[in-house]
Amino acid sequence: MDNTRHDEYVQRCNDSILGTYKRFPAVLTHGRGSYVYDVNNKQYLDFASGIAVTSLGHAHPEITATIEAQAKKMLHCSSLYYNIPQIELAEKLVSLSGPGKIFFCNSGAEANESLIKLARSYGQKVGRYHIITMNKSFHGRTMAGISATGQDKIKNGFQPLLEGFTHVPFNDLKAIENACTEKTVAVMIEGIQGEGGIIPAEAAYLTGLRKFCTDNNILLLIDAVQCGFFRSGSFQSYQEILSGESASTVNNANFNSSDFIPDGIAMAKSLGGGVPIGASWIRDTFTDYLPAGSHGSTYGGNPLVCAVASKIIEIIERDKLQDAIRESGTYLQRSLAALSGPFPEIISGARGLGLLQGAVLKELKRPAQYESLTPAAYLCLKALEEGLLLVPAGETVIRFLPQFQVTRNEIDEGIRIFEKVLNIVSEELRD
Ligand SMILES: *Cc1c(COP(=O)(O)O)cnc(C)c1O
DSSP states (O other): OOOHHHHHHHHHHHHHHHHHOOOOOOOOOEEEEEEEEETTEEEESSSSSSHHHOOTBBBBBHHHHHHHHHHOOSSSSOOTTTTTHHHHHHHHHHHHSSEEEEESSSSSHHHHHHHHHHHHHHHHTOOEEEEEETTTOOOOHHHHHHHHOOOOOHHHHHHHOOOTTTEEEOOHHHHHHHOOOOOOOEEEESSTTTTTTEOOOOOHHHHHHHEEEEETTOEEEEEEEETTTTTTTSSHHHHHHSSSGGGGGOOOOOGGGGOOSSEEEEEEEGGGBBBBBBEEEEEGGGGGGGTTOOOOOSSTTTTHHHHHHHHHHHHHHHTTHHHHHHHHHHHHHHHHTTTTTTTTTTEEEEEEEETTTEEEOOOOOOOGGTTTHHHHHHHHHHHHHEEEEOOOEEETTEEEEOOOOOOOOHHHHHHHHHHHHHHHHHHHHOO
């Protein structure tokens, strides 16, 4: 294949764009549904979805029509004024989340930032500002985001960080109790750790944490940027976790999953399906802690992105995609887990909820030319070569994040390609 145009774009990218990203070698130009195409018109099955963003795939006709219609009316007016798409989306997000209000911004990091500012404001009068977050968590790349993130590789080189963050092991209530001091004002967790390797919170952990936070007057904040917005099957992953089989492990037999309400939820990624939008939901009890003038965002909640997000919710509800997400997710997880049979030296299992699934890898050796890559990145690169887009999560987990309308045939195709990759890699390991 003539790779001249590809090579030229890579060169121009390297010459003009800051090298903050390690990129996979594909120059993507367009997509349709679950597929994307590169500058050589090579087709890829997209199970990366722009890292859990393109929730309804690419070039969805209704999304395209919504964007076109809104662009003809107004793209932006700032929150100096009222705009109707913003109001309508906020009402919808409140109805899905619980009594409270919405703050709009443009990204996941900013959504978390608003929750961190909420916690600061809430604790201000009594001098409480410490926030407990989890080891292996990921909360974004702003200074507050990397301070909250429980991974050294994200923080290193940027000290001094924002004061007051403590990290403890995930799914360990005792660790939170032990880390809590008179200065603690909030606990922040992901419902399912994404970058940390697709690790869902346990039901008993969630309910125990809710009780602990209430008893100690501490805010319970959920970073749902990756695991939220229906990707788990439910609107929020904690709803899915607490309503599923795992709910039987909840200590209190009379527990009703609607009893679990966090104090703040950060959303982004799938919410916009590809247009940049972030939002946080803040529980009614705490909305006064971010009053007029305390926080803001120029683009936040602009009519274009809000119209798109509302349309996505409308489609999800109309087409009953929550059931489809659960069914596709279960099927995908079973298919991935089954690969540990023929490839025990590479795959140790699969985990996740809905269409946030991870294939868990063994610490496999890589051929010399790939040694600088993690095992997950090595397999993702091989998958890309075979026409399948996947995303590493940490060093030894590979994320499968299909769009919500993925078909059974597309999942089968993805598994077939991944199996081929595992065969290729097995060969390379043997050499
Ligand atoms: C992606 C992500 C973020 C950061 O979102 P950005 O839109 O990149 O700022 C924060 N938290 C979690 C859990 C994420 O997965």
